[in-house]
Amino acid sequence: MRRKKKEDLLPQSGNLYVIRREANKPMAVYPQHQITINGEKKGLQAKGKPGFDLRYGKYSEIITPEYEFAFNLNGEIKFIKGRTMEWPHPFEQLKRTDGNDWVYYSCGKEGGERGVIFWLGEYYLPCLPYPNNSLDRAEYFSNPVVMKALGAWSMLFGTLYELQANGLQPGDKDLVERILAHDDNTLYQRSKRLQEIIGGRVSVLPPDTRHVDYEVVPLSISQGCLYHCDFCCVKSSNKFQVREKEDILKQIKSLKEFFGRNLENYRGLFLGDHDALAAGEEAITFAVKEAKEVLDIGGSGAQQPLLFFFGSVGAFLKSKPTLMDALNRSGFRVYINLGFESVDPETLKFIKKPITREKVLEAFEKMHAVNARYENVEVTGNFLMGERLPQGHFPALEDLLKNAPGPSRGKGAVYLSPLKNRGEDEQLLDRYFDLKSISRLPVFVYLIQRL
Numbered sequence: 001m002r003r004k005k006k007e008d009l010l011p012q013s014g015n016l017y018v019i020r021r022e023a024n025k026p027m028a029v030y031p032q033h034q035i036t037i038n039g040e041k042k043g044l045q046a047k048g049k050p051g052f053d054l055r056y057g058k059y060s061e062i063i064t065p066e067y068e069f070a071f072n073l074n075g076e077i078k079f080i081k082g083r084t085m086e087w088p089h090p091f092e093q094l095k096r097t098d099g100n101d102w103v104y105y106s107c108g109k110e111g112g113e114r115g116v117i118f119w120l121g122e123y124y125l126p127c128l129p130y131p132n133n134s135l136d137r138a139e140y141f142s143n144p145v146v147m148k149a150l151g152a153w154s155m156l157f158g159t160l161y162e163l164q165a166n167g168l169q170p171g172d173k174d175l176v177e178r179i180l181a182h183d184d185n186t187l188y189q190r191s192k193r194l195q196e197i198i199g200g201r202v203s204v205l206p207p208d209t210r211h212v213d214y215e216v217v218p219l220s221i222s223q224g225c226l227y228h229c230d231f232c233c234v235k236s237s238n239k240f241q242v243r244e245k246e247d248i249l250k251q252i253k254s255l256k257e258f259f260g261r262n263l264e265n266y267r268g269l270f271l272g273d274h275d276a277l278a279a280g281e282e283a284i285t286f287a288v289k290e291a292k293e294v295l296d297i298g299g300s301g302a303q304q305p306l307l308f309f310f311g312s313v314g315a316f317l318k319s320k321p322t323l324m325d326a327l328n329r330s331g332f333r334v335y336i337n338l339g340f341e342s343v344d345p346e347t348l349k350f351i352k353k354p355i356t357r358e359k360v361l362e363a364f365e366k367m368h369a370v371n372a373r374y375e376n377v378e379v380t381g382n383f384l385m386g387e388r389l390p391q392g393h394f395p396a397l398e399d400l401l402k403n404a405p406g407p408s409r410g411k412g413a414v415y416l417s418p419l420k421n422r423g424e425d426e427q428l429l430d431r432y433f434d435l436k437s438i439s440r441l442p443v444f445v446y447l448i449q450r451l
Contacts (some may be wrong), residue, residue: 028169033159036063037172040073054095054105054124054213055079057265060175067152073262075178076187080149087145091124094149097214099201099451100191101129102150104140119432121413121444122210133418133448135425135432157183190258197254199223199243202272202451206308207415207444208335208380212268214449216308217259217297219251220272221287222279225312242279248287252294259295267298268306269332270451277311277336281323284309288330304376307332312339313355313363316379328374337415338363340381344396347389364400372408380412382446385428386419394431401439414439415446 028037038061055070059078062069070079081093088106095103104127108116116125119135127140140146160176168176182190195201198220209216224238243251256263269291276284288307291297298305307330311319316338327334342348343364345357367379383397401414416432418425436443 028172030163033163034065035159035163037061037169037175038063039171039175054093059265062156062179064152064156067149069153069156071175071179072265074182074260075175075180076182076190076262077153077179080153082145082149088140088143094146095126096187097451098191098194100187101450102141103128104146106136106138106140109136109138114429114433119429119436119445120210120447121442126214126447126449128447128449130450131420133420133446135418135429135445154184194218194258197251197258198272200273202270204274205270205449205451206310206335206337206380207382207446208337208378208413209268209270209308211335212266212306214451215266216268216270216451217255217263217266217291217295218270218272218451219248219255219287219291221248221283222276223273225274240275240278242283245283245286248283249290252290256295263295263297264299267303268308269295269297271307271309274310275312275315276309277319278315281320281326284323285326285330288327288332292331304333305331307334309336310339311336311379313359316363316366317359324370324374324377328376330376332376334377336377336379338367338379338381340364341384342389342393342397343383343400344390344392347384347393347396350390351384361400364404367412368405368408371411375409378411378413380415382415382417384419385416385432385445387428387431388419394435398435398438401435401441401443404440406440407442410442413442413444415444417446417448 028039029035030037040058040060042058055078058073060071060073060075062071063083066082066084068079068081068083069077070081072078077096079093079095081087091107093105095105097103105124106116106127107123108125110116117123125134125136127136127138128134129141157180160180164173164176164180198218200220202218205214205216220243222240222242224240259266269288271279271284271287292305307327316336340360340363341351341353343357343360348355348357348360364381367381370377370379384393416435418428432443432445
């Protein structure tokens with residue numbers, strides 16, 4: 001057995017390491033076109049989340065003197081990384097989402113105790129191409145070096161057509177055909193098809209989906225939200241309603257066809273929309289059981305599949321132990337993310353959230369009880385962050401976090417979500433680190449990201 005070299009090991013949080021394993025398939029080199037094609041490869045295979053290197057599961061790769069292009073099992077472009085000295089950072093890269101957004105993965109501006117991992121819980125910062133609540137407003141998409149990489153992706157098509165005409169090695173022919181079948185227009189149309197299947201775009205993902213790098217299969221079991229808070233800019237104004245079982249089954253069938261072979265690279269399932277917990281036990285357990293059987297998420301890997309969904313305070317307080325029991329036995333590691341927003345009465349009134357301080361405290365207490373009781377269920381919570389909130393918001397939040405029970409089984413993360421009109425980012429980041437330093441629970445910043 002080959003000894004593991006140091007360069008085979010990638011750093012993980014908590015000084016853990018994972019091994020990069022690649023399939024034993026030879027690389028095909030085409031010197032005339034200065035291209036190397038790596039057939040099917042295996043990325044990170046380990047417990048826990050990836051570090052700097054986000055390429056896990058199975059993928060293919062094309063390398064040119066200037067760029068690395070990575071493709072999923074369907075031949076869709078997934079990553080672009082620069083290889084020259086002008087590229088901003090050797091660990092940074094572009095990633096395309098299933099919603100057809102290009103996201104730039106940055107290592108952040110600062111290192112040390114103010115590094116990205118200490119406020120996002122990850123080694124990387126997704127820089128989004130649309131308005132968002134990030135505390136790092138670096139404009140990577142105005143950087144000509146980054147934009148040049150997107151242009152290089154389009155130019156690669158011409159080179160691949162030439163290779164196809166001149167003859168490819170047997171193992172590369174099918175791969176190149178799949179890539180050429182997924183040009184920019186096709187990828188755009190596929191993103192629209194995904195929205196059509198689930199009934200609209202996923203405007204926001206739970207913060208816990210960071211554990212799978214926001215790579216989830218979306219399944220809508222409800223629409224709308226019980227609350228229509230004044231501060232929220234991502235939720236719809238639709239009246240809350242539960243999807244019919246027939247609709248859920250139709251989605252699952254269509255999702256299996258849509259993701260195709262690349263489905264084996266997913267280990268996360270997201271139940272939408274903005275308050276799936278309010279859909280009730282019957283709808284949730286039905287959707288989870290059917291999705292697990294048909295989609296087989298995480299079925300081919302050694303890692304436990306993950307289930308994510310949002311819940312309101314009201315829906316969480318109404319949820320019964322039978323639901324938590326069923327989720328705990330579902331085979332998934334379950335993450336339920338609650339929108340607390342504030343524990344200050346004036347702030348709740350200010351954001352027009354129709355719940356009381358008492359209900360927030362009751363739900364917060366229940367969160368700890370659920371996390372302590374159930375091994376495979378984790379409840380997390382969101383609070384707002386902004387200098388323009390009422391004066392009582394931060395003192396009340398500080399008191400709550402300082403006197404909270406310690407984390408049960410290391411669970412119960414609190415996410416602080418910066419408001420759109422929030423004040424100075426540097427000042428707010430200082431406020432975040434102050435709260436993190438006194439909190440008895442894990443605390444991170446919530447980056448609002450769509451699918």
